[in-house]
Amino acid sequence: MRYIIEGTWTGYNSSQERVVHREVYKTYRKDSPFLKAIREIRSILFTDNTRLLLNVREAKPREKVQEIRGYVSLIRKAVNSGISIVRDMP
Numbered sequence: 001m002r003y004i005i006e007g008t009w010t011g012y013n014s015s016q017e018r019v020v021h022r023e024v025y026k027t028y029r030k031d032s033p034f035l036k037a038i039r040e041i042r043s044i045l046f047t048d049n050t051r052l053l054l055n056v057r058e059a060k061p062r063e064k065v066q067e068i069r070g071y072v073s074l075i076r077k078a079v080n081s082g083i084s085i086v087r088d089m090p
Contacts, residue, residue, distance in 0.1 A: 002024055003027065004056070004058075005021070005025055005038060005054065006019060006057070007019070007053065009053075010050050010052075011050060012048075020052070020071065021069070021070045022068045025056075035056050037079040037082075041084045044071075044086065074086075
Protein backbone atom coordinates (compact mmCIF):
# COMPACT_ATOMS: atom_id res chain seq x y z
CA MET A 1 0.00 0.00 0.00
CA ARG A 2 1.08 3.54 -0.63
CA TYR A 3 0.56 6.36 1.82
CA ILE A 4 1.12 10.06 1.30
CA ILE A 5 2.74 12.03 4.10
CA GLU A 6 2.05 15.72 3.65
CA GLY A 7 3.40 18.63 5.68
CA THR A 8 1.79 22.07 5.57
CA TRP A 9 3.68 25.05 6.96
CA THR A 10 1.30 27.39 8.81
CA GLY A 11 3.21 30.60 8.12
CA TYR A 12 2.94 33.78 10.09
CA ASN A 13 -0.62 34.39 8.91
CA SER A 14 -3.23 32.28 7.11
CA SER A 15 -2.34 33.59 3.65
CA GLN A 16 1.17 32.11 3.95
CA GLU A 17 0.00 28.55 4.59
CA ARG A 18 1.38 26.12 1.99
CA VAL A 19 2.45 22.51 1.45
CA VAL A 20 6.22 22.25 1.89
CA HIS A 21 6.61 18.48 2.24
CA ARG A 22 5.04 15.55 0.39
CA GLU A 23 6.38 12.04 0.19
CA VAL A 24 5.13 8.59 -0.72
CA TYR A 25 5.64 5.92 1.94
CA LYS A 26 5.21 2.31 0.86
CA THR A 27 4.37 -0.38 3.38
CA TYR A 28 2.54 -3.68 3.53
CA ARG A 29 1.21 -2.97 7.02
CA LYS A 30 -1.82 -0.77 7.67
CA ASP A 31 -0.65 -0.39 11.28
CA SER A 32 2.90 0.72 10.43
CA PRO A 33 4.63 2.10 13.57
CA PHE A 34 6.11 4.95 11.52
CA LEU A 35 2.74 6.11 10.18
CA LYS A 36 1.16 5.66 13.60
CA ALA A 37 3.85 7.91 15.14
CA ILE A 38 3.25 10.62 12.53
CA ARG A 39 -0.48 10.53 13.21
CA GLU A 40 0.20 10.90 16.93
CA ILE A 41 2.64 13.81 16.50
CA ARG A 42 0.25 15.72 14.18
CA SER A 43 2.48 18.82 14.03
CA ILE A 44 6.02 20.05 14.66
CA LEU A 45 6.46 23.42 16.38
CA PHE A 46 9.33 25.63 15.16
CA THR A 47 11.18 28.20 17.29
CA ASP A 48 9.39 31.10 15.54
CA ASN A 49 6.00 29.66 16.64
CA THR A 50 5.05 28.42 13.17
CA ARG A 51 4.08 24.79 12.70
CA LEU A 52 4.49 21.98 10.22
CA LEU A 53 1.10 20.25 10.23
CA LEU A 54 1.44 16.57 9.31
CA ASN A 55 -1.20 14.54 7.52
CA VAL A 56 -1.18 10.91 6.38
CA ARG A 57 -3.59 9.50 3.85
CA GLU A 58 -3.82 6.45 1.65
CA ALA A 59 -2.89 7.09 -1.98
CA LYS A 60 -5.58 6.43 -4.56
CA PRO A 61 -4.91 3.71 -7.14
CA ARG A 62 -2.69 5.03 -9.94
CA GLU A 63 -2.51 8.46 -8.27
CA LYS A 64 0.51 10.41 -9.42
CA VAL A 65 2.17 12.24 -6.57
CA GLN A 66 4.71 15.00 -7.05
CA GLU A 67 7.03 14.63 -4.10
CA ILE A 68 8.43 17.61 -2.21
CA ARG A 69 11.01 16.14 0.13
CA GLY A 70 11.68 19.28 2.15
CA TYR A 71 11.51 18.01 5.74
CA VAL A 72 12.38 14.30 5.58
CA SER A 73 15.12 14.42 8.23
CA LEU A 74 13.11 16.66 10.59
CA ILE A 75 10.08 14.37 10.43
CA ARG A 76 12.25 11.28 11.01
CA LYS A 77 13.95 13.00 13.96
CA ALA A 78 10.57 13.88 15.49
CA VAL A 79 9.29 10.31 15.03
CA ASN A 80 12.46 8.70 16.43
CA SER A 81 12.73 11.00 19.44
CA GLY A 82 9.01 11.37 20.10
CA ILE A 83 9.52 15.13 20.45
CA SER A 84 7.49 17.53 18.31
CA ILE A 85 9.13 20.82 19.35
CA VAL A 86 12.28 21.73 17.40
CA ARG A 87 14.09 23.47 20.29
CA ASP A 88 13.67 20.35 22.49
CA MET A 89 15.00 17.88 19.89
CA PRO A 90 18.43 16.34 20.47
